[in-house]
Amino acid sequence: MIPLKYNIRSLAARRVATLMSIVGIGVVIAVMLSMMALYNGVRKATTTSGSKDAMMVLREGALAEVSSWVNKDAYRIIRALPGIRKDAKGQPLISPEIVIAFKLPKKADPKGANVIVRGVTQNAFALRSKVRLTEGRLFRPDSNELIVARRIRDRFANAGVGDTFKFGPQQWSVVGVFDASGTAFDSEMWGDVNYLGQARKRNAYSSLLVQPVDAAAFESIKAEIKGDNRLKLQVKSEYQYYVEQTNGLLGIVILVFIVTAFMIAAAILATMNTMFNTVSSRKRELATMRALGYKRRTILLAMMMESGFVAFLGGVAGIILALPVNFISTGTINWQTFTETAFNFDVDRNVALLGIILAIVSGIIGGLLPAIGAARLPITQALREI
Amino acid sequence: MKFSKLIVRNLFRNKLRAVLTMLLMAAIFFFVATLLSILENFTMFSEAGAGQNRLAVQSAISLVNMLPLSHEAKIRQIPGLVDVCTLQWFGAYYKEPKNFFANFAVDHKHMRTVFDDYRTSDAEFAAFANDRQGALVGYELMQRFGWKIGDRITLKSTIFPFNPELNIRGVEHHPVDSSSLFFHMDYFEKSMNDFGLVGMFWVKVKDRKDMPAISKQIDDMFRNSEYPTETFTEKEFQLNFLSMMGDVKLLFHAVSLCSIFMLILLAAITMSMSARERITEIAVLKAIGFERGLVLRLMLIEFSLLTLIGGIAGVAGGKLVFRFVNMAQVTQGFLVNFTLYGQSMAICLAASVAVGLLAGGWPAMRAARMSVVDGLRRVV
Numbered sequence: 001m002i003p004l005k006y007n008i009r010s011l012a013a014r015r016v017a018t019l020m021s022i023v024g025i026g027v028v029i030a031v032m033l034s035m036m037a038l039y040n041g042v043r044k045a046t047t048t049s050g051s052k053d054a055m056m057v058l059r060e061g062a063l064a065e066v067s068s069w070v071n072k073d074a075y076r077i078i079r080a081l082p083g084i085r086k087d088a089k090g091q092p093l094i095s096p097e098i099v100i101a102f103k104l105p106k107k108a109d110p111k112g113a114n115v116i117v118r119g120v121t122q123n124a125f126a127l128r129s130k131v132r133l134t135e136g137r138l139f140r141p142d143s144n145e146l147i148v149a150r151r152i153r154d155r156f157a158n159a160g161v162g163d164t165f166k167f168g169p170q171q172w173s174v175v176g177v178f179d180a181s182g183t184a185f186d187s188e189m190w191g192d193v194n195y196l197g198q199a200r201k202r203n204a205y206s207s208l209l210v211q212p213v214d215a216a217a218f219e220s221i222k223a224e225i226k227g228d229n230r231l232k233l234q235v236k237s238e239y240q241y242y243v244e245q246t247n248g249l250l251g252i253v254i255l256v257f258i259v260t261a262f263m264i265a266a267a268i269l270a271t272m273n274t275m276f277n278t279v280s281s282r283k284r285e286l287a288t289m290r291a292l293g294y295k296r297r298t299i300l301l302a303m304m305m306e307s308g309f310v311a312f313l314g315g316v317a318g319i320i321l322a323l324p325v326n327f328i329s330t331g332t333i334n335w336q337t338f339t340e341t342a343f344n345f346d347v348d349r350n351v352a353l354l355g356i357i358l359a360i361v362s363g364i365i366g367g368l369l370p371a372i373g374a375a376r377l378p379i380t381q382a383l384r385e386i
Numbered sequence: 387m388k389f390s391k392l393i394v395r396n397l398f399r400n401k402l403r404a405v406l407t408m409l410l411m412a413a414i415f416f417f418v419a420t421l422l423s424i425l426e427n428f429t430m431f432s433e434a435g436a437g438q439n440r441l442a443v444q445s446a447i448s449l450v451n452m453l454p455l456s457h458e459a460k461i462r463q464i465p466g467l468v469d470v471c472t473l474q475w476f477g478a479y480y481k482e483p484k485n486f487f488a489n490f491a492v493d494h495k496h497m498r499t500v501f502d503d504y505r506t507s508d509a510e511f512a513a514f515a516n517d518r519q520g521a522l523v524g525y526e527l528m529q530r531f532g533w534k535i536g537d538r539i540t541l542k543s544t545i546f547p548f549n550p551e552l553n554i555r556g557v558e559h560h561p562v563d564s565s566s567l568f569f570h571m572d573y574f575e576k577s578m579n580d581f582g583l584v585g586m587f588w589v590k591v592k593d594r595k596d597m598p599a600i601s602k603q604i605d606d607m608f609r610n611s612e613y614p615t616e617t618f619t620e621k622e623f624q625l626n627f628l629s630m631m632g633d634v635k636l637l638f639h640a641v642s643l644c645s646i647f648m649l650i651l652l653a654a655i656t657m658s659m660s661a662r663e664r665i666t667e668i669a670v671l672k673a674i675g676f677e678r679g680l681v682l683r684l685m686l687i688e689f690s691l692l693t694l695i696g697g698i699a700g701v702a703g704g705k706l707v708f709r710f711v712n713m714a715q716v717t718q719g720f721l722v723n724f725t726l727y728g729q730s731m732a733i734c735l736a737a738s739v740a741v742g743l744l745a746g747g748w749p750a751m752r753a754a755r756m757s758v759v760d761g762l763r764r765v766v
Contacts, residue, residue: 017655024651031644059547063483066450067545101448103616111626114448167447169612200451201612232547259641262417266645269410270652276403277659332634339450 002289002298007306010285014278021274022313025267025359029318032263033347033355034325039256040351041182041343046246049183050238054127055218057208057225060232064245065099066116066339071204074231081224083217084210087126093211095123098196100206101339102167102189104156113331113340115152116188119196127209130183131190136161136176139191144199146191147176151329151342159189170199184242187331187342209238245334249341252332264362267311271366275307279374286374287382296375303371304364311363315356322347322355393688400660404692407656411696411741414645415734416704421638422730427721428634432624434562438503439468439594441601442623443587446616452583453613455575461587464603468590471500472571475585478541478550480531487527489541489567491574500590503560510535510556518573520555526564526722528557530712541567548577565722589617646737649693653745657689661749668753669761682754689746690739697738701731 011018050056057078062068075096084092098119105112118124125131139145153159153174164173172191180186197203212218222235236244246253279286286299331342398404443461445451461470474491494515497504506514506522514520523533533539537554552569575581589604591597601617608615618626668681704726713724 017658020651020655024648024655027644027648027651031641031648035641061543061547061549063544067477069547101450103446103448111622114450169610169614200447258420259417262413265413266410266417266648269406269413270648273403273406273410273652274655276406277655280400280403281659281662339448 002294002302004305004309007302007309010278010282011306011310014281017274017277018310021270021310022317024274025270025311025314025363026317026321028263028267028270029315029355029359030321032260032267032358033318033322033351034345035256035259035263036351036354037322037325037345037347038252038330038343040348041346042246042249042252042341044182044346045184045186045341045343046242046249047239048130048181049185049242050240051127052237052239053212053215053218054238055210055212055221055235056238056241057210057233057235058206058241060234062234064334065097065206066101068099068206069204070096070206070208070233074233075205075208077228077231078208078210078221078225081221083212083221085213087123093123093126095121095127095209096193096205096207097124097209098193098200098202098206100196100200100202104152104159104165106155107157108155110157112156115156116339117146117196118185118188118190119193120190121193124190124209127211128180128185131178131180131185133176134179136174139175141192142195143192144170144172144195145175146172146189147178148174148189149186149342150177150179151186151331152189153177154329155331155342182344182346184245184341187340249332249334264358267314267359267362268366271307271311271314271363272369273366274310275303275367275370276373278306279303279370283377283382287377287379290377290379291383300371300375303374304367307367307371308360308363311359311366312356314363315359318355318359319347319352389684393684393691396664396684396688397692399664403656403660407653407692408696408699410652411649411693411738412700412703414649415697415700415738416707417700418642418645418737419701419704419726419730419734421642422733423724423726424721425635425638426727426730427724430562430727432621432627434503434560434624437594438620439591439597440500440620441589441591441597441604441617442620443589443604443615443617444585444623446605446614449585452585453587453615455582455584457608457613457615458587460607461589461604464600464607466592466596466600468592469496469499470590471496471588472584473586473588474571474574475545476541476543476550476569476574477545478543480539480541483542483544485531487530487565487567488563489569491571492568493571494568497568500588504563505559506556514555517553517555518570519550519552520570521552522556522558522568523554524564524566525557525559527567528554530565546574546578550574550577562723646741649741650745653689653693653741654749657692657746658749661685661746661753665753665756665761669756669758672758673762678754682750685750685753686743686746689750690742693738693742693745694735697735697741700738701726701734705731 057070058065058068059070079092079094084094087093100117100119101114102117103112104115133147134150136147139147148159158165159174161174161177164171166172178190193205210221212221225231225233225235289299290296325345326347328345329342330345331340334341443453443457445453455472458470458472472493476489476491478489479486498511514522533554535554535557538551539554540549540551543549550569550573558568571584589600591600597619601619604617605615671681672678708725713721
């Protein structure tokens with residue numbers, strides 16, 4: 001076996017070329033990683049938003065809360081069902097919510113984008129432990145006060161504590177900022193459900209969130225709601241609802257897959273190119289090694305290792321290049337709700353690991369042909385080569 | 387040019403290396419051309435209604451809020467209008483959620499005057515107008531689902547609580563938007579129990595100079611009502627959608643630039659290899675009287691030819707791929723009528739030449755500058 005030192009030394013001997021291939025592969029990996037980070041951010045925003053044991057009640061056929069209606073009679077019927085967990089005061093943990101979109105001007109774009117405004121009661125906070133107030137105070141019941149997600153405050157103009165804005169004839173004022181640790185609620189504003197309903201002349205809720213006592217109660221409540229012909233409602237777990245919301249973000253997902261596929265192809269071709277160059281510039285050296293008695297297999301392995309190593313370094317460079325995009329917050333339209341969904345580029349350990357693995361794999365695939373070429377060199381001819 | 391043979395021979399002196407470099411160029415330029423074309427496709431959509439003198443009136447509160455039908459009569463009182471047409475985004479799909487496409491309820495009585503760039507034969511339009519459950523379908527959408535005139539289809543609604551059952555009565559043709567479906571506003575209102583609200587009013591204006599004034603007049607009229615409006619020109623309206631997609635443009639441009647930067651680095655490795663290999667040869671050329679400038683020019687032409695061929699292969703390959711791959715199907719209606727567009731292809735070809743010059747510049751210069759004696763003595 002040829003010691004790894006040989007590979008490292010020969011890379012060092014071709015410093016400039018090696019560095020260029022590392023940076024070149026690094027850029028490929030960095031682009032790929034940023035795309036994965038984007039996807040990761042979208043996925044995190046959707047899969048961490050909902051709890052698996054809370055039940056979401058929507059109108060039959062509605063794909064999103066914005067387009068769902070649950071009237072107040074249905075709320076009263078469901079509230080009275082057995083199997084719903086009770087709070088400290090003995091009241092059932094059920095959160096009737098109204099979800100409406102408001103258009104707000106963005107800092108970067110005065111024309112603005114639609115933001116979800118969620119009308120809630122106290123129960124909403126009990127059911128969504130990830131929502132924490134970080135600044136200001138909660139809205140008072142039956143008031144025109146709103147609390148705003150930190151990411152919305154950062155991206156939209158005029159949305160900080162103390163700011164006011166008008167939607168139609170009503171004035172709204174921001175009294176607090178909350179953080180929802182990367183969930184979908186980070187793209188929302190929350191206010192009082194009754195006031196929002198009156199202000200927008202809606203006498204139906206958009207959705208109900210119900211906390212059953214256990215899994216058996218989940219099933220029995222679900223069966224009860226489905227079996228009631230008056231209701232015409234659908235039930236799914238809150239988790240499932242948010243996972244399905246990813247469909248509205250299809251554009252981003254398609255983009256991520258196209259870019260990743262191309263970048264993998266580019267990484268393979270790039271290492272292949274680099275390795276062919278390295279091999280052809282040291283034919284004599286390789287032939288000498290063969291003449292000294294190293295087997296073909298050994299040379300093949302050494303070349304593959306070298307290729308894998310360069311790609312590995314490229315992967316590391318890619319991670320370093322991709323790190324600055326981490327935590328950049330961006331937003332895109334959810335085509336199901338026409339509202340803006342905010343998420344972060346999220347370069348976490350898994351994304352980084354996947355980047356390194358894909359880099360090494362494409363390095364090995366790309367190195368295969370050049371390595372075979374190196375192992376098959378006709379010794380006498382290669383020794384004569386200048 | 388008398389040196390063309392020399393250039394071509396040098397270009398393919400190492401066939402494998404040349405082909406690999408071209409392949410890498412082709413892959414990346416195919417990719418960059420696709421990204422740029424997607425942006426161009428969006429812009430085309432936003433400019434589809436240019437010159438149509440149309441204004442879109444929607445709720446100032448947000449796109450998903452609705453306006454009362456009674457606004458229509460008030461808007462009609464404004465002088466200088468051709469016609470007003472109500473339009474409701476319906477957001478339904480066919481059979482399965484993945485078969486999503488644009489579908490609207492539209493006021494058929496005013497559709498042809500306001501949306502006169504959508505063409506349907508008179509006979510088909512009459513059949514559509516006479517059937518309250520009739521539908522007009524874009525020809526690309528007809529192809530996508532294999533529909534024929536006379537078919538009865540049921541759409542699954544995601545926003546409104548009824549599933550329209552429609553008879554396809556006509557095919558609609560439009561230069562850009564050929565995958566939308568339209569059905570009767572009456573049918574929508576009846577099925578919604580006369581709920582009296584609609585998403586948008588489209589206003590066609592006689593003279594385009596009046597558009598800003600009329601748009602302001604409409605918004606002023608409803609400013610203090612329960613349902614304030616916001617009026618856009620058609621282009622602004624479409625651009626709003628684009629801006630709602632976020633910084634897609636920035637993202638695509640950043641990805642394209644990174645890819646091209648990577649190409650420059652990798653091409654530079656190949657080219658310095660190729661230049662180093664022929665130092666002796668170049669010294670000989672210079673010894674027999676080739677000038678330094680000529681040697682430099684020959685090498686630069688060769689290098690940029692190498693990358694240009696790669697670029698052409700990528701762009702032409704892409705054009706071919708998108709002829710056979712129906713992007714409307716792949717992206718579930720997200721990209722309609724997609725192909726690589728002239729502007730994106732031109733940018734890519736120009737960039738491919740630039741990559742050759744940038745990557746090859748330094749190696750070529752170094753090779754051309756080396757003194758004859760050094761070059762001849764040098765053992766590579």
